[in-house]
Amino acid sequence: MQVSEAPVLFDVAGDLARITLNRPEVGNAIDLSMARALFEVATRCLTDASIRCVVLTGAGRLFCAGGDVDLFRSSSDNVDALLSDLAGTLHAALAALARMPKPLLVLVNGPAAGAGLSLAIMGDVVLSSASAHFTAAYGGLGLTPDGGMSWWLPRLVGLRKAQEIILTDRRIKSAEAEAIGLVTRVVADGTLASEGELVACNLAKAATAALGAARSLLRTSFETSYETQLANELQSIVRAGGSSDCREGLAAYFEKRSPDFGPL
The missing domain is CATH 3.90.226.10 (2-enoyl-CoA Hydratase; Chain A, domain 1)
Incomplete structure (x- = not known):
């Protein structure tokens, strides 16, 4: 368009x-x-x-x-x-x-x-x-x-x-x-x-969902305490770990190939 x-x-x-x-x-x-x-x-x-x-x-x-x-x-x-x-x-x-x-x-x-x-x-x-x-x-x-x-x-x-x-x-x-x-x-x-x-x-x-989550973490990092940011990072990485992008990234790593991340 x-x-x-x-x-x-x-x-x-x-x-x-x-x-x-x-x-x-x-x-x-x-x-x-x-x-x-x-x-x-x-x-x-x-x-x-x-x-x-x-x-x-x-x-x-x-x-x-x-x-x-x-x-x-x-x-x-x-x-x-x-x-x-x-x-x-x-x-x-x-x-x-x-x-x-x-x-x-x-x-x-x-x-x-x-x-x-x-x-x-x-x-x-x-x-x-x-x-x-x-x-x-x-x-x-x-x-x-x-x-x-x-x-x-x-x-x-x-x-x-x-x-x-x-x-x-x-x-x-x-x-x-x-x-x-x-x-x-x-x-x-x-x-x-x-x-x-x-x-x-x-x-x-790239893994768009992970990049989007990283954007959010960076944007809010100046407003949070260190401990709060650690908690936010924990929630974010756990969420990412359950995603299809993470499964594909891990498979690609061990198969020694470039990952093929699909749409959101």
Whole structure:
């Protein structure tokens, strides 16, 4: 299924779903139509068991410039009401992508700013093109972070570095982004699609239920005590141990072959 001439392109081919932010003429800036479309496709990714891996990227030169500031200007004195709708819808979409029991691969094809930075860093694996760069970009507009940035950044780069990124709006180039853990890996310009395809296919062939459970454990680990996390890990691994994926993985290990994990 593929929809064209839409603010978000959504394509499902086999067990891979691809989400493409599709307003390249404005740097994939997020308006209400894009936020609503992203919520629709994120809900599909959350609920469709045939999808085993989700890939998110942007069309054109930028990954995502953040919120559509022209929309803010047209709202005059009602920017707060606009942001309530816009950020609220976007957050519902991001929550669905975070909760889905399958991995999210983000391919950062160009600069990411504001909520675009939030989208870029929320992937389980994040590949960045060498020419990409990252900016919080809220302070200059008199705004505060959204899209989960204040949640993700301290977990990825530490509180001190997160404070600098958000409060100073300093541009982070791709090499530094990899060095501080903002992205997983930087790849040469022109190779992002092919490198991403390899990672996506490997993730889609993995034990999806186990990856989904691991995502959940990682996401909640900062809110739980060590003993609680041990208990959560125990419940999770026992559940996984009773699955067909575990039986297949063990059989493949002893038969010295690659496992063939089926659909969820």
